[in-house]
Amino acid sequence: MTGSEVPPSFRLAYVPGVTPTKWVRIWNERLPGIPLTLVAVAPADAPDALRAGEADAGFVRLPIDRTDLSAIPLYTETTVVVIPKDHLVAAVEEVSTADLADEIVLHPLDDTLDWEALPGRPAIERPATTEDAIELVAAGIGVLAVPQSLARLYHRKDLTYRPLTGAPESRVALSWPEEETTDLVEEFIGIVRGRTVNSSRGRSLAAPAPAPAQPKGKRPAPGGTGSKPTGGKTAGKNPRGGAGAPKGGKGGNPGKGGGKRGKPRGR
Known part of the structure; x- marks a missing residue:
């Protein structure tokens, strides 16, 4: 290098x-x-x-x-409202923005929700960060609407959250x-996007895929595949052209080389 x-x-x-x-x-x-x-x-x-x-x-x-x-x-992401555990809203499974009409809803400067109109009553001052707003909720000063992942990130034992309907989503x-x-x-x-390593766009920089393993079993005969023999003559036949025992002579009589002999004639 x-x-x-x-x-x-x-x-x-x-x-x-x-x-x-x-x-x-x-x-x-x-x-x-x-x-x-x-x-x-x-x-x-x-x-x-x-x-x-x-x-x-x-x-x-x-x-x-x-x-x-x-x-x-x-x-x-689902939007949720972060509240103290003893808050009245904690008694329900889901909250709407209309349910927060009487609440002070904190609006931190780093908020990523695209609000057309913030629900509830505004705080006197906007917290600098979402983490600061969480501290204010824990102190009993208002509630906070955030993406669910942020509610989990800044989780505290004295706080909980509920899904908030009617709110923009992140x-x-x-x-x-x-x-x-x-x-x-x-x-x-x-x-x-979930492409595999063998996809057309996922192979240029990744390590090469290992060669496929050879199946166990008999080795193929030279010049061919599988167990089929290669060459001219068929396996299992007599080298002289017969299969099994040699064929008989003309007219069905046993030839010189084979066939089953009959009983000897009586004299």
């Missing part, structure tokens, strides 16, 4: 709540010689981090500014710079 050559690597950005463990494991199995590095980014910073080359691809929350970026939507997508769709990016897209 010369001094100017850089060994290949792949940097994957991800926003809070997204768990890339499964895809990273598959990457490491298929491309053990190309290390994958995870880069944690805030939701609002993810698009600029990709444009700046801080990561080759990343998991983001839609909507984002798609200028110069490609994106493949992957899944949509969509998670895989994104990368449009002009930097490299072979490694294509490889990761294939992993996320």
